[in-house]
Amino acid sequence: MKIGFSSADEAFREEIASWLTRHLQGAFAALRFRGGPGDEHSFPAERKAWERELAAGGWVGVGWKPEDGGRGLSISQQVIFHEEYARAGGPGRMGHIGEGLVGPTLAAFGTLAQRQRLLPGIREGRQFWCQGYSEPGAGSDLANVQTRARLDARGEHWLISGQKVWTSLAHEADWCFVLARTEPGSVGHQGLSFLLVPMDQAGIRVQPIQQLTGTCEFNEVFFDQAVTSVDNLVGQPGDGWKIAMALLGFERGVSTLGQQMQFHNELEEVMRLAQANGAARDPLLRQRIAQAWSGLKVLRYNSLRMLSGPQDGSLCREAMIYKLAWSNWHVELGKLAMDVLGDAAEVLESAPYGLSRLQALFLFTRADTIYGGSNEIQRNVIAERALGMPREPKLR
């Protein structure tokens, strides 16, 4: 166990920092510090262009293996990449679902042909992804997915019908990975498959949902005989649950570092504000600021543990608690931001509902403890899978 950076690491830091300084210019300058949590609806076209700029510099898939077209950076250098990206105010990543979730999932479960066909679009910043998991009747009880997929008569295409919900950035995505029931009459974890579906087709309709922030980032997605070719099935029919769960494991991988760097920028803003308006002299707010600062460090150390552990999507102890840890931390930061703002928290930037960054943070963090497995589901998973406690008796 050793921390700290080598001279080669520091040279790498110089390289990425100077690249970012040179490229976050011109049209991209306006994107600095934008598009993060609570602001993900902003500048979609410009941020996609930024993804292509990043890709051209070789900065997409920095943690991917070289055979998948990645840079295969060491953990230290991945840490440095994310640190410098945040320091430079790099915009929220439009490509994070593809890079952080689809890439590792295809690397683990996809065929060579699937990797060759689909990974370049992600790595080159050309294709963007969304996640088709939740449904109106399958939220916390995700295994209750009812979206159906069946092979057409010739066995060349899957035909998908059903409804997904809470699908972030579906309106900006080229592809959706869909958890669908391919075995008629199956229930629960059985009979589910993991399908990759192109978004641009008549059988898919995307309907935005207005959030309590007033903005629309996530959507309902309706599938009506939507089509995808048979070679877009990952794994075998019936492997869907296993792959879907492994993908959630990858969610706790290197992408957490980028997320933490966003958090870091938010906390810095709160601290600057506290110094400017005198809140930094309030003993109780000082305690909470120090707690937030050290709590964020702990999230980072948790990530370093995860990155030093197995990279196969399996969940170690530190990965099991990760979602609960960061969502609790972020919710508290949102509340702290408002308390530091004081009276100013009550007035919007503009009518009719123009939130400041910190107001948006406060409101948006209320989603953090719900999406991606609510805190209550996280606690069930920790209790049953990490602590080995008995499963909830099922009602028949």
Next chain:
Amino acid sequence: MEFAFTPEQLMIRDSAERFLAQASDSHAVRAAMGVADGYDAELCRRIGQELYWPALLVPETWGGMGLGFVELAVLMEQCGRFLLGSPLFATTCLGTPALLLADNPALQAHWLGAIASGQASATLACALDPAQVQLEAVAHAGGYTLSGTHAQVIDGAQADLLLVPARIPGTSGEQGISLFALPADTPGLLRSALPTLDQTRRLARLELHQVHLGEAQLLCTAGQAWPLLRDAMRIGAIGLAAEQFGGAQQSLDLTLAYINERRQFGRAIASFQAIKHRCADMMLQVECARSAVWYAACVARECLAEDGDRAVAGELLAAAATAKAHASEAFFHCAAESIQLHGGVGFTWEYDPHLYFKRARASEQLLGTPAWHRERLAAQLFGEQA
């Protein structure tokens, strides 16, 4: 950067776990609680002279094993899990770091050699803020005369060596503090064991009546000892935090064992969601404390190593604050939950949760409470200190 244990570190952990599970089981802990010194002398002899745990951090030149603070933290985690009553914590996490940071080769050779061979234990009289240094050291030809009291010293009545800070009269703040090495038999040194809420760790009050000490007993330049004392206490806080998260983990493990056995309403109470969620929250705190402690142990390693990375060592205040605050709160939370989830038997003397609960409360206070550490951290974050 590699944030996982080496095979050697895992070996230290596993062998300590095996040893302590037997040598410091509930029966042994309770026996030690009833002994005047607070520990089993024979067990301490074995730890010092057969297992060489006190030698772990001491460089090979002084007869030690020359390992780093990460290895020590691995060991302290297990000591915390099994509530080991022993001068080991004070010796290895307070006395040894202070001696390693000192600038007095003759003194270091003598005492670090004695610690490494298991012949001597040591402790540090802690003063979290410079204003808490109450003892006075009056300089005169050939040495110093110390007078005054130090209210609470960890294992102060048992240690063979006491490292004691004293202030030059008329000085204030960080200036004018010296750190002295006092053998336990120093004339004029009176040590009174104090009855403690946590019976698994002992405290003593020191009284110094006209104690005469020579220049050779200074750990570093007279009047300039505050940075050494401060850093030794921060490193000690990291060692204590390692103990604390070990205790937190054990509180959770004891609870899980009990609630999986205990049946009500026709099922194990561990199957109730109200209980599962509380255990999940305990694990959350334990794992966060674990991460904080491991990182801080790496920082402490760089502070103490000859070839330490100075940039990493510069994180000591923040790392110690993060580790001590998280581990203190994790331990107290888990120990308190352990009593609650044990129900009625959790309130009895016979069952162990109260031993951890009392240790958690005492450890939270020692070497800085969470609030104290956070205030220091806030001051640093806002650039308020020199």
